[in-house]
Amino acid sequence: MVVGLGLIGTGFMGKAHALAYGAARAVFGDVPAVRMACLCDAEPARARAFADQFGFAAATSDWRAVIADPAVDLVSITTPNALHRDMALAAIAAGKAVHCEKPLALTLADAQAMATAADAAGVATLVGYNYVHNPAFTHACRLIAEGVIGKPVHFRGWVDEDYQADGDLAWTWRAKRADAGLGALGDLGCHLVSMAVALMGPIESLIADTQIVHATRPMPDGSGEAASRTRTRPRPSCVLPAGRRGHCAPRVPPGAARTVSTGRCTARAARSSSARSG
């Protein structure tokens, strides 16, 4: 059996998908081979260049042509978030399997509409929560489910990427509400939520806050500054969890630690727990 891959998007994640599908059979053995059928980038020349580089048979600048290509069995969507819904719904309507990157959609209603359509069509789907498929992670889930480490009382996860930390970096679609929707929350926080649900079960209640770190960023063409999304807080934020649930674990001594991040660096200090006596 051979699966024909249609890839929409050629950025960081498009490249990652092309590499992963290309290596899947060599790595896992007992899975179908994947044929690189059709690749789409909005710019025709770029689509052709990446099709050549990534080894795709066909290139197009029209994402609907990927879905229409009879050689395509599986549509991989790695475009800016605002485009996910229409592409996924079209692929589902065409009866193609869909692998859509996270976050699935800009709104809950859109995500639910996509899930409903996929269920009705009976096509196979996958959202790009890759962390929860990591063998070490599924092993952790199994250990917890089997009670090996006891009853979980607390999960602490954090993610902080550096690729937009510098406020002098130009705007990208990731910083625009219309394209990206949820900022770091949708881009990265959704991974933590996927892991929290997998490890700890459904979420019952929530308290949360958000912050726009850089209120403005330069335009990519240098023509000025673009305003950030509407809600901005001028003060730095803090996260301060405190508890008496810690145990000595590899690289997690009980005790205290802290980091301070600026647009330029992250500094850290730690103190291991002192021995307690008397």
Add this chain to the structure above:
Amino acid sequence: MVVGLGLIGTGFMGKAHALAYGAARAVFGDVPAVRMACLCDAEPARARAFADQFGFAAATSDWRAVIADPAVDLVSITTPNALHRDMALAAIAAGKAVHCEKPLALTLADAQAMATAADAAGVATLVGYNYVHNPAFTHACRLIAEGVIGKPVHFRGWVDEDYQADGDLAWTWRAKRADAGLGALGDLGCHLVSMAVALMGPIESLIADTQIVHATRPMPDGSGEAASRTRTRPRPSCVLPAGRRGHCAPRVPPGAARTVSTGRCTARAARSSSARSG
């Protein structure tokens, strides 16, 4: 110049205060010598034994006798939190300097009353926020104040001690609202707040939640179980900060990490940020 120390409390922190005051002049050189004048423990035999061990000239089971002792210039209070206010007010009234452990009091009103009394009496006071006097920490404050690392946008601190993580451990005063007041929040979280304020400035707004991890604990005498403080949540908690403010720092690669704590252990996994290209 010699300062006479009166120490109230002989537990973990009482021992720490005795050791620290005893070593202060040898360590720092340019500070007064300290004479171990009078020690108090509620139990007379224990008071005498610790006075002998810690090198105090006198022992008493009446904390008011410590304050009244003319050889005592400085009263160090390391008792359960509920006792701090009365002891500190009495010492202030007697014109003695006061070193009171954190948390200062069970309520804001009590803490303010203590501060007002100390100001009126003009006595020297110190609350046991020892982290913010650590030379590495004051150096970090200085670097931030001088702009060396840029404008801080986020502070992440965490503290998780293991000494009550096991739900089979018996009750202590630290788990009783009447004695301890604020649980882990007052015991440990106050250190994080002291550091956040020192590094980042005053707190302007707050969202917060608390959890009682172990709803009941065995009585110390084995006579049954004691109920926890009233508010209990049966579900485990999660803390999930996500951002794009991270930079590569010693031991803090940008990326994701997570821990799961149970009553028995803390397990951890980490992923460094993948290189981004294309």
Add this chain to the structure above:
Amino acid sequence: MVVGLGLIGTGFMGKAHALAYGAARAVFGDVPAVRMACLCDAEPARARAFADQFGFAAATSDWRAVIADPAVDLVSITTPNALHRDMALAAIAAGKAVHCEKPLALTLADAQAMATAADAAGVATLVGYNYVHNPAFTHACRLIAEGVIGKPVHFRGWVDEDYQADGDLAWTWRAKRADAGLGALGDLGCHLVSMAVALMGPIESLIADTQIVHATRPMPDGSGEAASRTRTRPRPSCVLPAGRRGHCAPRVPPGAARTVSTGRCTARAARSSSARSG
């Protein structure tokens, strides 16, 4: 341009080579595409299965057929060490480019004969010292060459893999002198030497010692025990470098640390340097 790959060997490194050559153009862009031309495993059925899994056009159990295949431009040799010389010499004689895994040969004379033959034939060759091509490593070499971190006075490298640590694991070719030649020294130590030379320059003098950790191992078929190579030392070994050249580096505080390894585990303790005063 397309390069035809002939791969000899289907073990851990054979799979790694197949994956790496298959992904090279997608990852780097400005390199030729690679066509998986011919794969060899000594067992015919295994050769066919891996050719199918790794995506090779042809399969053979005769390594000379790989070299003779006109679709093969580049021969990748990932077989047990004792086979490297004859395979490489044959490929060089056929005018094919050769990528040979480390250690290049069992003896210095063999390695020199291979290098001489390659020079004479003018074919491109590569030995599998992959560490020294890692971008972080070449960056380190550049920093040292440019004097950015000062004049190096000491290089400390260590490598200790776990895949043969357990003495109850059966014999493999890696533990046989006739097949593997140099044991851990040739298998892993050669990586350290390649890095030491790249970072620090040619080696001028050497003191060294070796140890056979497990004197015997079970036969793979359970038919008894095989004796280890001739030289065995019954006492555990120690490595104890001590110096006053350390500086605080990420994850490398000055100070002391130590590990103890057994056939079952490695245990570690560390002490950071105390502050020095007075």
Add this chain to the structure above:
Amino acid sequence: MVVGLGLIGTGFMGKAHALAYGAARAVFGDVPAVRMACLCDAEPARARAFADQFGFAAATSDWRAVIADPAVDLVSITTPNALHRDMALAAIAAGKAVHCEKPLALTLADAQAMATAADAAGVATLVGYNYVHNPAFTHACRLIAEGVIGKPVHFRGWVDEDYQADGDLAWTWRAKRADAGLGALGDLGCHLVSMAVALMGPIESLIADTQIVHATRPMPDGSGEAASRTRTRPRPSCVLPAGRRGHCAPRVPPGAARTVSTGRCTARAARSSSARSG
């Protein structure tokens, strides 16, 4: 019972001894109290100042006066290494207990003479190998002795302090053969040897090498440069242990790592072991 302490030397280790003896009874409880009886520094004013700071009853610039002082029961020797022998022999001759810092002497013959004299006199002695008395270390020894972690096959210890790493730092007695004897080997390496023997048993054979990192150093008074000890090697050194004995341990993943040290910094990189399959 009260033990009278006579301390010879007021440097880093002199201060450490004064602090440790002063805190011993408060920390351990079931040990005699220590009275700070007499302190010696070669310079009278400095002796008086430190006696005041460290809380000693008497001060002298004549080390023989410390030993002769009837209030002194225990003589603590923290002077440059070349002075250890005569001071220890004199204290032993006077029937005093002796705590001598490491290295015990400049030569094996001197060390043996000191041990013989102490045995003959029947006085209590202690050499400052403090690491092997650390509770975590003695616990490790116990685990090994009881076979809990299996039969040790390898011990890897390293120590690298930064306090003389910079070649522009002036000469101290630690860099002079007549005063220090053995350089980093005696200063730091002896700790590793003490641990290796405690963990692994007696040493049966040895291969070793030494290096003088900085051939010259400035004179403390700026009057020029002093030549290093006679044996100097102009090339940097490497330590390259390689094995297949590793197991995953907290902070010690199997795999490879390396550091490069210069006079200015230590840089590090690491690679965790890749999963092996196929």
